[in-house]
Amino acid sequence: MEAEKKEKEDLVPIFIMGKRYEVPSSLTIQKAMEYAGYQLIRGCGCRGGICGACATVYRFPGSYKIEVGLACQTVVQPNMYLTQIPFFPATKSVYDIEKIKPTIETLVKAYPELLRCLQCNTCTKSCPMEIEVMDYIAAAMRGDVARLAELSFDCVMCGLCTARCPAEICQYNIAILGRRLYGKYIAPKAEHLASMVKEVEKGRYEQMLRELMDTDEETLKKLYNEREIEPEQAGEDWTPKDKTYL
Amino acid sequence: MPYTRELKELIKRVEATRPARVERKRRGEEFPVLSLKEREERLRKYHPDFKEGSRTEIRVGPSKGYAISPEIVNLLEAKSRVDPDAIDLTKVAYETDVLILGGGGAGTAAALTAQENGAKVLIATKLRHGDANTMMAEGGIQAATKGTKDSPYYHYLDVLGGGHFKNVPELVYTLVTEAPKVIAWLEGLGCMLTKFPEGQLKALHGGGTCRKRMHYAADITGAEIMRTLRDEARNRPEDIKVLEFCPAVELILNEYGHCAGAVLYNLETEEYFVVKAKAVIMATGGSGRLHIQGFMTTNHYGATGDGLILGYRAGVKLCFLHTVQYHPTGAVFPEQAEGLLITEKFRGAGANALNIDGEQFVNEREPRDVESASFIRECTEVGKGVPTPTGKVGVWLDSPMIDILMGEGAVKREFPGKYILFKRFGIDISKEPMLVYPTLHYQNGGLEYNSRCETSIPGFFAAGEVSGGVHGENRLMGNSLLDVCVFGRIAGVSAALYAKERFQEGRLTLDHVRRYHRELEEAGIITDRVAPMLLPDYSNPKVRERQLTTRYLGTIR
Numbered sequence: 001m002e003a004e005k006k007e008k009e010d011l012v013p014i015f016i017m018g019k020r021y022e023v024p025s026s027l028t029i030q031k032a033m034e035y036a037g038y039q040l041i042r043g044c045g046c047r048g049g050i051c052g053a054c055a056t057v058y059r060f061p062g063s064y065k066i067e068v069g070l071a072c073q074t075v076v077q078p079n080m081y082l083t084q085i086p087f088f089p090a091t092k093s094v095y096d097i098e099k100i101k102p103t104i105e106t107l108v109k110a111y112p113e114l115l116r117c118l119q120c121n122t123c124t125k126s127c128p129m130e131i132e133v134m135d136y137i138a139a140a141m142r143g144d145v146a147r148l149a150e151l152s153f154d155c156v157m158c159g160l161c162t163a164r165c166p167a168e169i170c171q172y173n174i175a176i177l178g179r180r181l182y183g184k185y186i187a188p189k190a191e192h193l194a195s196m197v198k199e200v201e202k203g204r205y206e207q208m209l210r211e212l213m214d215t216d217e218e219t220l221k222k223l224y225n226e227r228e229i230e231p232e233q234a235g236e237d238w239t240p241k242d243k244t245y246l
Numbered sequence: 247m248p249y250t251r252e253l254k255e256l257i258k259r260v261e262a263t264r265p266a267r268v269e270r271k272r273r274g275e276e277f278p279v280l281s282l283k284e285r286e287e288r289l290r291k292y293h294p295d296f297k298e299g300s301r302t303e304i305r306v307g308p309s310k311g312y313a314i315s316p317e318i319v320n321l322l323e324a325k326s327r328v329d330p331d332a333i334d335l336t337k338v339a340y341e342t343d344v345l346i347l348g349g350g351g352a353g354t355a356a357a358l359t360a361q362e363n364g365a366k367v368l369i370a371t372k373l374r375h376g377d378a379n380t381m382m383a384e385g386g387i388q389a390a391t392k393g394t395k396d397s398p399y400y401h402y403l404d405v406l407g408g409g410h411f412k413n414v415p416e417l418v419y420t421l422v423t424e425a426p427k428v429i430a431w432l433e434g435l436g437c438m439l440t441k442f443p444e445g446q447l448k449a450l451h452g453g454g455t456c457r458k459r460m461h462y463a464a465d466i467t468g469a470e471i472m473r474t475l476r477d478e479a480r481n482r483p484e485d486i487k488v489l490e491f492c493p494a495v496e497l498i499l500n501e502y503g504h505c506a507g508a509v510l511y512n513l514e515t516e517e518y519f520v521v522k523a524k525a526v527i528m529a530t531g532g533s534g535r536l537h538i539q540g541f542m543t544t545n546h547y548g549a550t551g552d553g554l555i556l557g558y559r560a561g562v563k564l565c566f567l568h569t570v571q572y573h574p575t576g577a578v579f580p581e582q583a584e585g586l587l588i589t590e591k592f593r594g595a596g597a598n599a600l601n602i603d604g605e606q607f608v609n610e611r612e613p614r615d616v617e618s619a620s621f622i623r624e625c626t627e628v629g630k631g632v633p634t635p636t637g638k639v640g641v642w643l644d645s646p647m648i649d650i651l652m653g654e655g656a657v658k659r660e661f662p663g664k665y666i667l668f669k670r671f672g673i674d675i676s677k678e679p680m681l682v683y684p685t686l687h688y689q690n691g692g693l694e695y696n697s698r699c700e701t702s703i704p705g706f707f708a709a710g711e712v713s714g715g716v717h718g719e720n721r722l723m724g725n726s727l728l729d730v731c732v733f734g735r736i737a738g739v740s741a742a743l744y745a746k747e748r749f750q751e752g753r754l755t756l757d758h759v760r761r762y763h764r765e766l767e768e769a770g771i772i773t774d775r776v777a778p779m780l781l782p783d784y785s786n787p788k789v790r791e792r793q794l795t796t797r798y799l800g801t802i803r
């Protein structure tokens with residue numbers, strides 16, 4: 001009884017697609033919809049703020065402002081009018097990452113509509129991840145692939161920017177093209193990685209590994225216990241004393 | 247919700263011990279690590295796997311007698327979602343060379359290599375392509391890439407130590423030798439791995455590593471890998487098709503006992519479809535949403551262990567499911583963030599784990615199971631846990647230390663995702679510590695397979711979290727993203743080659759399901775449980791009471 005009474009006091013009204021429900025005030029929009037009786041199929045993926053499945057827009061009575069959030073990350077507020085936008089059609093250019101270059105031509109060829117951006121900033125205002133969307137689009141228009149990649153890195157591809165863009169641009173797909181171009185062509189290559197791959201392919205570790213595979217558990221435990229641990233605060237140039245198995 | 251007044255008072259104790267702890271960290275003085283023997287003892291006494299009632303024997307099927315979590319056994323000892331007699335297997339809705347079940351990391355990696363080996367691919371997945379545990383991985387991906395201090399030899403030893411030396415050697419060998427190649431593959435696809443200005447990959451320690459080999463892409467490593475692989479799959483639309491919101495509910499075999507397709511369920515239109523394939527790859531991931539022993543979980547919405555059920559019914563054995571991985575640091579406050587993973591990298595970057603008095607009680611880099619058991623011990627037997635307003639208990643993770651050790655702004659720079667998240671709840675984690683407790687995280691075991699991803703059924707392959715063996719009894723951080731890339735890629739090649747060279751056309755059948763149903767009956771298991779679960783049940787019981795004309799089959803209406 002006590003608990004029930006307390007729960008009652010904690011309920012707040014929200015409007016899911018215009019219909020009123022009373023839900024506990026501590027819930028996220030996602031859990032509130034479940035509490036209201038929805039069994040989510042669309043609009044729910046990771047439940048942890050990273051997959052972008054749960055894009056939601058809402059408004060409060062008397063306010064002109066369109067607010068946005070990820071349903072799994074946004075706590076309900078009294079009187080919010082909300083709807084999820086679980087899907088919005090997008091443009092996706094098909095390209096061969098091996099054959100393109102990190103240039104403005106690549107971006108414009110893949111997404112010609114990029115040049116239609118009006119710099120209205122609606123996308124930035126629509127982004128639940130607080131990304132400077134317009135700025136990354138501006139970087140794309142200048143052909144600054146590195147900046148495009150950097151500014152868009154936290155994008156969860158929820159599609160809210162795309163849903164609201166008057167120039168009909170699909171920002172997040174331009175962004176991932178930019179990030180892949182950056183990762184492949186602009187970021188300097190990891191040379192130690194390339195040489196390690198070569199050594200593995202040459203079979204440098206083959207024998208020592210095969211020996212380990214045949215070692216009995218007791219000896220393995222001993223080897224494990226005796227392994228030299230790289231200190232937590234060690235710098236890049238740290239090397240172990242025992243180099244036999246390098 | 248910001249910290250309550252009571253919690254703010256308790257934080258003062260953490261602040262009081264902080265300067266001395268920072269000094270110790272700077273001097274490289276760590277809390278002593280446990281010996282192997284002490285570790286074993288700690289696990290036995292405090293790890294949930296060893297709790298009374300935590301394991302039940304399976305009464306039917308190829309691993310009959312094997313004792314694992316009752317939550318999984320309940321699903322194994324359940325009927326198919328569909329009556330095999332109700333499905334007309336001659337009505338084939340889709341035909342393909344390679345059918346991949348699950349559009350997460352392993353499934354998508356497999357799609358790419360299967361396509362490169364000449365196969366037409368169909369991915370059928372439960373939610374959207376990429377709504378998967380892979381998307382959620384934050385911390386990193388292990389690989390020995392720095393020859394001056396590390397090699398696959400040390401990686402091998404670490405994997406074994408983490409897995410209690412029970413791992414399948416051949417699988418570990420494949421994992422650690424393929425690791426550098428996989429990182430190079432990701433680099434070549436344009437994955438933005440975090441690097442120094444000259445191009446060396448940055449790397450950190452993870453629990454149980456002897457060398458810093460945890461590579462990462464800021465704090466969204468899995469998302470960066472997943473969205474890159476997905477984008478690449480979408481660049482091959484002629485050969486790789488994707489069916490979203492169409493989970494598999496049963497495997498189809500042919501008259502020779504080879505795997506030859508699957509039955510899919512369209513979650514939106516509620517139709518069942520038959521897919522015919524020359525080879526099938528199971529890549530449905532883990533099972534955190536089964537909430538084993540009532541634990542909260544870090545897993546995505548669709549992690550209900552479906553692949554285990556389907557593979558098992560068709561005749562594949564299960565292994566290493568007797569241990570379950572709890573991640574030591576799941577958020578317990580605020581309530582909205584409950585279960586959410588706080589990556590190990592916080593500890594790697596210097597944050598201490600502390601009890602209510604602000605004291606250390608365990609080394610921060612013990613393997614996950616030992617770390618979790620130590621947290622549980624501190625909160626139960628020792629009684630020095632921190633109580634939360636919702637009646638839970640946790641320990642502090644002292645993130646502000648990172649700003650002191652690495653310079654102001656380090657928390658915000660290195661952990662932008664978590665920083666923003668907690669900020670929204672009114673907590674600045676660069677100034678206030680986080681409250682954490684173990685959370686259900688990873689399915690250590692699964693379907694038995696070999697290093698070519700073959701299972702005991704011809705034409706049926708497995709890869710990723712759904713499979714078991716490579717991590718032994720306990721996976722180390724960063725080895726799972728690696729696992730899904732390594733074995734996903736191998737599964738794709740194996741399945742494509744099988745489709746090309748060994749596939750045999752035959753009549754489709756669901757006889758194995760009928761047999762399984764009979765076996766249930768013979769074992770005296772009369773139940774209306776159905777499996778796979780597909781989605782967890784988060785419905786409101788009061789709403790259910792009023793849904794007078796609604797029928798639920800399992801958790802789904």
Ligand SMILES: Cc1cc2nc3c(=O)[nH]c(=O)nc-3n(C[C@H](O)[C@H](O)[C@H](O)COP(=O)(O)OP(=O)(O)OC[C@H]3O[C@@H](n4cnc5c(N)ncnc54)[C@H](O)[C@@H]3O)c2cc1C
Pocket residue numbers: 347348349350351352353370371372373374376377378379380381382383384385386387388467468492493494495529530531532544545546548549550552553587687688709710711712723724725726727728730778780
């Ligand atoms: C929060 C979190 C953090 C993590 N951090 C790390 C880390 O830092 N480093 C690391 O190495 N590992 C980490 N892991 C573990 C790692 O991410 C996963 O183990 C791994 O990505 C699993 O990949 P997978 O492809 O096997 O499964 P998933 O990526 O989960 O993909 C499985 C897919 O199959 C689909 N599916 C499920 N059932 C069906 C069905 N019946 N039919 C069709 N499709 C189905 C699912 O919807 C999903 O899309 C983390 C996991 C979590 C949850």
Ligand code: SF4
Pocket residue numbers: 116117118119120121122123124133134137164165166167168169171
């Ligand atoms: S919403 Fe569209 S037009 Fe407006 S700034 Fe963003 S990209 Fe440009």
Ligand code: SF4
Pocket residue numbers: 126127128129130131133154155156157158159160161162171172
């Ligand atoms: S940039 Fe667009 S797609 Fe990306 S998170 Fe922001 S609103 Fe969503």
Ligand code: FES
Pocket residue numbers: 043044045046047048049050051052053054070071072073156
């Ligand atoms: S459910 Fe994935 S971001 Fe909300």
